[in-house]
Amino acid sequence: MFFNKDVFASAEINIGTLYDYMNGQQSTYLKRVRNQGDSTAFIKVAIHEIIYDEMGKPSELAELTEGPRPLIASPSRMIIPANGMQATRLLYMGGGRDKERYFRIRFIPVLPKQEDGFDLGANIDSDSQQAVSAGVNILTGFGTIVFVMPKESLFDTQFIKEDSTTTVINKGNTTIVLDFFEECDSRGKNCSTPSKIHLLPNMSKQLVKKSNHLYQFSLIEGDKSRSIVIGH
Numbered sequence: 030m031f032f033n034k035d036v037f038a039s040a041e042i043n044i045g046t047l048y049d050y051m052n053g054q055q056s057t058y059l060k061r062v063r064n065q066g067d068s069t070a071f072i073k074v075a076i077h078e079i080i081y082d083e084m085g086k087p088s089e090l091a092e093l094t095e096g097p098r099p100l101i102a103s104p105s106r107m108i109i110p111a112n113g114m115q116a117t118r119l120l121y122m123g124g125g126r127d128k129e130r131y132f133r134i135r136f137i138p139v140l141p142k143q144e145d146g147f148d149l150g151a152n153i154d155s156d157s158q159q160a161v162s163a164g165v166n167i168l169t170g171f172g173t174i175v176f177v178m179p180k181e182s183l184f185d186t187q188f189i190k191e192d193s194t195t196t197v198i199n200k201g202n203t204t205i206v207l208d209f210f211e212e213c214d215s216r217g218k219n220c221s222t223p224s225k226i227h228l229l230p231n232m233s234k235q236l237v238k239k240s241n242h243l244y245q246f247s248l249i250e251g252d253k254s255r256s257i258v259i260g261h
Contacts, residue, residue: 041066053180058119064109071141074102079131099123126180135172184250195236199228206249215241
């Protein structure tokens with residue numbers, strides 16, 4: 030295996046989308062990780078389940094590394110050459126799918142050690158090891174959130190209109206997405222920077238009505254999308 034010894038060489042990781050969705054009929058999801066740098070990347074995959082309280086505040090559970098786990102990555106260690114790509118398969122092992130679950134997947138650059146599960150080969154000289162160490166020191170981890178939808182996904186998005194507000198409420202059992210969410214003038218121009226809003230089940234988004242002002246976004250419910258405009 031070749032290791033670039035140039036002290037200026039480094040890996041540059043690209044994990045693609047920051048949100049991934051495993052629909053109710055899927056039990057596996059393929060996640061591709063690219064190394065756009067000029068040095069080999071050694072990546073550890075860490076998985077933490079996210080629990081949301083009644084107010085929608087998230088907290089992460091400790092990483093499970095042994096025993097039964099609801100979601101696993103295979104492989105959980107990746108060696109990605111410069112300008113290369115490798116995929117890991119996320120496997121849902123959590124049993125019943127009666128409610129939605131959420132996981133943060135971190136792709137963490139690490140120093141390669143055979144005892145950590147990296148197949149390094151027998152001959153790695155000290156200069157190569159130092160070059161890899163220098164590259165890791167300037168890298169940071171990257172994370173994505175995976176939504177594991179219920180087997181029987183139900184979408185029920187409601188719009189409650191009042192004199193001064195319109196409230197978008199998710200009455201279903203599966204997260205909906207307000208994608209490319211913008212606030213614009215009445216002509217649909219001079220818009221804010223587009224954002225992505227996730228509404229978990231039983232969560233809502235209140236939109237305050239303003240003169241000569243509108244909201245526009247794509248409402249995504251599973252594999253279906255429709256354009257929504259809420260006017261002044």
